[in-house]
Amino acid sequence: MRRISWDRIISVLLILPSILAVAVFVYGFIAWSGWVSLSNWDGLRPDLSWAGFVNYAKLFATPRFQIDLRNTIVFTVLFLGACIVLGLGVAILLDQGIRGENFFRSLFLFPMAISFIVTGVTWRWILAPGDPATGRLTGINVLLNAVGLPLSQWYTDPTVIHIQPTGAVGQFLHRIGLGVLTTPNFGLPVAMISIVIAATWQMSGYVMAMYLAGLRGIPEELREAARVDGASEWEVYRHIVFPLLRPVTLSVVIVLGHISLKIFDLVAAMSKKGPGFATDVPAYFMFETTFQGDHYSQGASIAIFLLVTVSLLVVPYLVYSTRREAEL
């Protein structure tokens, strides 16, 4: 029998407080929130009596939450798309051995050091639409007006672009029983674009940094060999560089995706729920429901929903990373 040394015991004692803290404050609290979401707690006094899945049923039947689901999907798709296009584009440009690379890289990355609140407050002012009716324009609309471009109501725009039920496509969808796709719940809230712009401003530099690190990891000989074989510069990227960047894209999707699903600060600072909930998101709905409305069990159900969506994205990634590390 191997004797267990003092050092071994001490090593476990050293990490035990952190293990216990995570066990209680992460897993214990999640379980507790899960219980609250299944209870009747509505109001300031805790009431943990069993209610079953009533809160979830109510949640999915709430129009505001249905709008939130649409907004989260729209925001996630636009935000990830914009960050990947801008981040990858700028990274490729910076990878061309240009002068002042350090300067540009630092410039594109600095918004990451700033809080979402500062970003939100600043972009709220930049995108403040003013009042086109009286001609008292503010923000970016002043510039658009000066060069004759159409103005936008930005985050105050209640418009939702969606398939018109009376149009040819809409009538066709109705005929095949998919009329639901012609409702605003399957549309694009214009106001959300403002949030996407601010979030992209803040996070795209991070995507750039990750892609740049990925590009630097690709040996120059590989590209050179392809060029010798007569590949054009586009073909080198298409067949060599982009496939090798796939793991980076996976990381980007996981990191930005989980940020986007739980986005709260930026929306709170910029537009809150917006006109007709046009910029509302589940995290903000949870905040209002729980801490301003005191509907604790309802709020907990939104929180658990958020956790489940984030977990669907993150858990497979964690399992995959751990397995890969174990193999090395």
Next chain:
Amino acid sequence: MKAAWRNWLVRYGGRGGIYLALLVASAFYLLPVYVLVVTSLKPYAEANLAGMWRLPSAPSLESFLRAFEQLRPHFRNSFYLTIPATLLSSLLGSVNGYVLSKWRFRGSEVLFPIMLFGMFIPYQSILIPLVQVLQRVNAVADALHIPAALRWLVPGYGSITGLAFVHIVYGIPITTLIFRNYYATVPNELVEAAKIDGANIFKVYRWVLFPLSMPAFAVVMIWQFTSIWNEFLFAVILTQNPAIRPVTVALYNLAGSYIVEWNVQMAGALLAAMPTLLVYIFLGRFFMRGLLAGALKG
């Protein structure tokens, strides 16, 4: 002649296009900086008119003074919160990383990703119990009649100590991750050699790992300083008392006040961003490493 011109275009025109594209991108990233600086140097009347893109007719620091006057106590709160929380969570992360890389035990490989999950969760999913528990901490402190002079040490609801405690706890995954990956690059032979020389677990840390840890401490401390300074959700939920609100919450409230003074708001935003921006400007190298570590390169 024509061929020479084409060669010139291929060689330098492409370059020019790259610089042009980078300059356009720079304009996008600098736009808010321009607006922040220009607006905060203007008086109220000028800031609120359509001339928001024009330079101030008479630059003045008045908006900064007004913003600072309102934010000053909150700056103090933010420093009281951020500095101790950063130091303690870095130390904790260092110890955890040391054990998980050099004193692995059965199950520690499984334990690590289970811990890491904690850095991805939406904190909404733990907020309700968190508020309840921190309120209970206050109730227990009341029952124990903790003397007023020591009361600031109690990490209860509505106190900076409580908020710092929360940041330390939820900082465990990221700080542990960065230190563990860093210590994994330190050769085990160094540790084994020290053990053969009779060093115990503390001495190995003190004389072998800790002296090598400065780059990791720099990365973790900058990461934690930036995240805690910029954090909003915990701060807004756990500080109902206006006197103890950190600067992000104060700025949020300043922006939400009834009279929207854009010049004061912009000056306040610039001031609130200043500490983390300075860290970024002077220690950007370490900041970048922290960011990439956050992406979990397995």
